[in-house]
Amino acid sequence: MPARYEQIAAELREAILGGTYPVGSHLPSEAALAARHSAARGTVRQAVALLASEGLVGSRQGARRVVLRGERDQLFGEPYDFARWAGALGHRAGGEVIGRRRRKASATEAVRLAVCAGEEVLSMLRLRTLDGVPVLVERAVYASWVVPAVEVLEPGCESVVGALGETAGLAFRHGEHLIDAVAAGVQEARLLAVRRGSPLLRRRRLTSTAEGRPVEWSDDRYRAGSVVFATRSPGGVNPSLAGQDGDLR
C-alpha cells in the first residue's frame, strides 16, 4: 500500500500526463487538493513536492503552481537495463558476451565497489546491438558477493541486473554516473564498426542495491550519434575536471 502522498501524487501525475492540466495551466490550490482528498495540507505538499522534483510542476510563492511538462520521461530513476530500455522504445536489443572472467579488483574498482583491494571480482565484456546495429561496448565488473549469482546465469542472458532481481530478489538503483567523450580504440572500432579515433560517448555507472551496497561498476561506450543522455537539474549535472585517465580530480 503506497503512502497517502504518493497516491495523491500519482493521481495528479496522471491528470497532468492525461491532459487534464495542460502545460502552462495552474494546479488547484493546496487547500483545494487537501479538501478533495480529505488530507492535511502537509500531506498534499509532500505530493506536489514529489511532482516538482520530477520537473512536472513549478511554483512561486504567492502564485498557483504551474504545469511545466506534459509528457513522461523515459525510465524514471529506474536502474539501467539495456534490453528493457530498447524494448520500451520499440527497438530490438541484441548482443553477445565477448569475454567473461574472474580476476582481482584493481585499486579503482575496489574503491568503487567498496570491496577489499585484490578481492576477486567478475569482469565481463559485451557488445550490445539495437536492431542489429552495434551501438555499445560494455565493460562491467561485479562485486565479489554477487559473483556466484551472476555466474549461474546463461551467458546469453540479456539483462544481468534484471535476472538478479528475479533470482536473488534484489532491488537496484543507480548511484553515480561519470559521462565524457573518448576516442575509439582498436578493439572498440572493430566491435562498433567505426574508424579508430572516432568519437564515443562514455558513461561509467555504478549500480547499487536499494540500501547503497555497490553491485556493478561499468564502463559503457556508445557509438556517437546513437544515444543522448538527458537529465534535469535538481539532482544535477556537475562538470568536473578530468585527469589524464578520464577519472575525476
Next chain:
Amino acid sequence: MPARYEQIAAELREAILGGTYPVGSHLPSEAALAARHSAARGTVRQAVALLASEGLVGSRQGARRVVLRGERDQLFGEPYDFARWAGALGHRAGGEVIGRRRRKASATEAVRLAVCAGEEVLSMLRLRTLDGVPVLVERAVYASWVVPAVEVLEPGCESVVGALGETAGLAFRHGEHLIDAVAAGVQEARLLAVRRGSPLLRRRRLTSTAEGRPVEWSDDRYRAGSVVFATRSPGGVNPSLAGQDGDLR
C-alpha cells in the same frame, strides 16, 4: 535571512565537510537535532531532506542517517557559470566572444526557449579557456525578452548569467541537459586546437528562471578529456535514442 531549516542544514553540512561526521558515521537523531536547535522535528526533517537531496546523507527507516560523502560537489544545482566553476576549482577561466548577433529563432530554438517561431533572439559564440588552454566552444541563444539586458553587458563579460542575476535581479536554475559525443568540425578543431573529427563532449543545456521561464539555450562542446559530467541517480540519467541531427527522437 535564510529560513530556519536552511541554517540547520548549513550547520550540518559544514560539520560533515569539516570532518565532525566522517563518511560512514551516523548523524544525531532528529529528536536530538530538534532539541539542540530548539526547533520542531518537522523543521529538522526539512534540513536533512536538503542534505539528502545533495547526496551527502542517506537514510533507512528505523536506522540513523548515514554520512555518504565528505566532500563538496562543485556548484550544487546552481546554474552553470563557467567562470565561477573554474574559480571554485582553483583554475583561471578565460575566453573571448567570437561572434554575437541578432537573428530569427529556428524552429527548434523557438520550442526550447518557448518563444514564437521567427521571433528575434540573440545568438552568441564564445571560446572558453582554462588556465589558457581552450576547452570549450559555447553556442548560446538568448530568449527575446532578455536580449536588451544581455546586449548592454560588456562583450568581455565572463558570466552572462551571473551578470543578469545582479543587474536584472533574476534567479536562475537549469532545466534540461542533453549530453552526447560528436566529432569536431573545422571551426571547432581550429578553436580548440584539436584535429578535425576528434571527439568532443557535447552538452546542450537550458537555463530558466526559477519560475520555469526559459532564458538561454546553449550548445556547449568540450575538448575530450577536459571535463567529466557527474550525476547521481535520483533526478536520473535517461538514455534516449538520437536522430540524425543528434536531437531526441
Next chain:
DNA sequence: CAGTGGTCTAGACCACCAA
C-alpha cells in the same frame, strides 16, 4: 525491546501575488 525515521494531522504566521 527501545529508539529511529516515515507518515500524517491541525493548527499558525508570514511574504508574496494578482485582481
Next chain:
DNA sequence: TGGTGGTCTAGACCACTGG
C-alpha cells in the same frame, strides 16, 4: 485585499532497525 505557497509548531501512530 484575499488567496496562495513557504515555513514552523506540537503533537500522533506506524514500520522498521538494532542490540
